[in-house]
Amino acid sequence: MEKNLPFILVLSAINIPLFIILGKLFFGTWWEFWDCIKFWFKPDSWSWIDGEYWDDFKSELKLGVFFAACGFIVYGEYTLIIKSFPTLVYRVNELF
Numbered sequence: 682m683e684k685n686l687p688f689i690l691v692l693s694a695i696n697i698p699l700f701i702i703l704g705k706l707f708f709g710t711w712w713e714f715w716d717c718i719k720f721w722f723k724p725d726s727w728s729w730i731d732g733e734y735w736d737d738f739k740s741e742l743k744l745g746v747f748f749a750a751c752g753f754i755v756y757g758e759y760t761l762i763i764k765s766f767p768t769l770v771y772r773v774n775e776l777f
Contacts, residue, residue: 684774685759685774687773687774688759688770700754704747707746708743718744720736723737
C-alpha cells in the first residue's frame with residue numbers, strides 16, 4: 682500500500698469537488714462545518730459543563746461519519762481502479 686501512496690494522494694485530490702458536495706449534504710453550510718470542527722477540538726467535559734454535551738456528541742458523530750464516507754469513497758475507487766487498470770497505478774506512481 683505504501684508504494685501506491687502517490688496514486689492515493691492523486692485520487693484524493695481529484696475527489697475534492699465530490700468531498701465538497703458531500704460536505705454540503707452533511708453540514709448544509711460552512712458555519713455548521715466549523716461548529717463541528719470546534720466541538721471536535723473542545724473536550725467533552727467542557728461541553729458537559731457548558732450544557733452543550735449533546736450538541737458536541739452530534740457534531741463529532743457527523744464529522745466522523747463524513748470523514749469515514751470520504752475515506753470509503755477513495756478506498757472504493759482505489760480498489761476498483763487497481764482491479765480494472767493495474768498498470769495505471771504504476772504509471773501514476775512513476776510520475777512522482
